Amino acid sequence: MTPSARLSAAIEVLDQYLSGTAAEKALTNWARRSRFAGSKDRAAVRDIVFDCLRKRGEYARLGLTARALVLCHAAQGASSDEVKDVFSGEGHAPGPLSAEEAAGLNEVEPEISRDMAFNMPDWLARELKVSVGDDALAVAKALTDRAAVFLRVNLSRGTREQAIASLAADGVIAQPHELASTALQVIENPRKVAASGAYQNGLVELQDAASQALCAELPPVGRMLDYCAGGGGKVLAYGDRNDAQLFAHDLNTQRLRDLGPRAKRAGVKVQTLTKEQCRAKGPFDLVLCDVPCSGSGAWRRSPEGKWSLSEAAFEELLAVQQAILGEAKDLVADGGVLAYATCSVFSRENETQIARFCTDHGGWRCEFERRFSPLEGGDGFYIAYLTNDRSFK
Numbered sequence: 001m002t003p004s005a006r007l008s009a010a011i012e013v014l015d016q017y018l019s020g021t022a023a024e025k026a027l028t029n030w031a032r033r034s035r036f037a038g039s040k041d042r043a044a045v046r047d048i049v050f051d052c053l054r055k056r057g058e059y060a061r062l063g064l065t066a067r068a069l070v071l072c073h074a075a076q077g078a079s080s081d082e083v084k085d086v087f088s089g090e091g092h093a094p095g096p097l098s099a100e101e102a103a104g105l106n107e108v109e110p111e112i113s114r115d116m117a118f119n120m121p122d123w124l125a126r127e128l129k130v131s132v133g134d135d136a137l138a139v140a141k142a143l144t145d146r147a148a149v150f151l152r153v154n155l156s157r158g159t160r161e162q163a164i165a166s167l168a169a170d171g172v173i174a175q176p177h178e179l180a181s182t183a184l185q186v187i188e189n190p191r192k193v194a195a196s197g198a199y200q201n202g203l204v205e206l207q208d209a210a211s212q213a214l215c216a217e218l219p220p221v222g223r224m225l226d227y228c229a230g231g232g233g234k235v236l237a238y239g240d241r242n243d244a245q246l247f248a249h250d251l252n253t254q255r256l257r258d259l260g261p262r263a264k265r266a267g268v269k270v271q272t273l274t275k276e277q278c279r280a281k282g283p284f285d286l287v288l289c290d291v292p293c294s295g296s297g298a299w300r301r302s303p304e305g306k307w308s309l310s311e312a313a314f315e316e317l318l319a320v321q322q323a324i325l326g327e328a329k330d331l332v333a334d335g336g337v338l339a340y341a342t343c344s345v346f347s348r349e350n351e352t353q354i355a356r357f358c359t360d361h362g363g364w365r366c367e368f369e370r371r372f373s374p375l376e377g378g379d380g381f382y383i384a385y386l387t388n389d390r391s392f393k
């Protein structure tokens with residue numbers, strides 16, 4: 001496909017998205033209809049669509065239509081003649097620019113207001129300002145970048161240096177990242193990772209660098225339960241660092257389906273438990289609640305989330321987060337640790353939740369908390385852990 005045809009395809013996908021179809025689904029629908037598109041074309045169209053979702057606020061300055069978003073995407077760093085070349089109307093190219101579009105693009109200083117530059121709905125921009133203060137615009141801008149690809153080195157399988165060498169032998173260039181001692185950032189050929197020997201034999205696993213750093217903050221214990229385990233990223237990272245007996249639970253058992261193969265590849269043993277089994281097998285020395293959240297720290301990867309999250313849904317998430325902590329606390333052994341994590345940058349999902357939990361449940365004390373900002377290179381995360389003075393129970 002020509003660069004112009006890829007822009008037309010992105011317009012088609014974004015048209016569907018703006019009519020209510022999830023972006024991933026719209027991309028899959030387009031790929032099914034477009035058998036002529038090769039893997040590089042599909043990746044290129046996806047990149048255009050995701051850039052438009054990350055920067056939807058500022059790209060919508062010419063109107064919230066698929067064509068206007070893709071036009072602003074194409075105009076980034078390009079001269080007006082270059083834009084006219086790709087929006088030529090010839091072959092599979094998008095139609096030529098209207099006089100109004102050309103005038104809009106020709107403005108010397110495009111009219112991007114401060115609010116547009118946040119690239120998120122106003123209520124979320126306010127939430128961000130309250131949460132990170134003077135860093136708000138920088139964080140919002142960082143969330144419009146494409147996310148880096150990070151790998152976690154399974155130290156039980158080899159060293160970071162061995163992983164770098166093994167990946168290089170398969171054409172993947174990676175370098176250490178300062179956020180975590182296990183973290184590698186892929187610099188070249190991220191699409192070759194899944195087929196590489198290092199990945200196939202469990203020497204490396206895909207995991208954000210801040211997520212790895214978060215797992216490194218959890219205290220070493222004998223028995224650990226990951227209460228919201230999902231695909232198991234956290235419990236596997238914890239298991240690689242600690243010689244603990246590992247358990248995993250998730251309300252949605254479907255979310256646990258990748259855990260078995262991932263654990264096998266990494267050589268880590270994790271027992272999955274239903275809610276009843278959690279009670280029967282408990283208590284645990286450490287219960288981690290990596291709760292469902294706005295995902296605001298990971299909007300580089302899932303930019304759709306910032307446009308689809310409603311204020312009502314956000315309030316519901318806050319209630320779910322408290323409810324999960326309330327359930328999980330009863331699974332913690334005397335003298336044990338209750339850990340809480342989100343991939344959110346909002347204090348109402350983080351510090352405020354922990355403060356409220358400690359107020360509502362006498363005896364629980366916050367021993368440790370740390371925020372990871374997207375400005376550090378990885379996703380935005382928050383981790384806190386609490387201990388209980390049993391005499392209050």
Ligand SMILES: C[S@@+](CC[C@H](N)C(=O)[O-])C[C@H]1O[C@@H](n2cnc3c(N)ncnc32)[C@H](O)[C@@H]1O
Pocket residue numbers: 227228229230231232233234235249250251252255290291292293320324
């Ligand atoms: C942020 S994700 C977990 C990601 C995972 N820990 C990882 O590192 O890949 C949150 C998970 O919480 C689960 N969940 C939601 N409500 C829950 C509840 N009441 N009890 C347990 N798990 C719940 C969701 O199904 C989802 O898989």
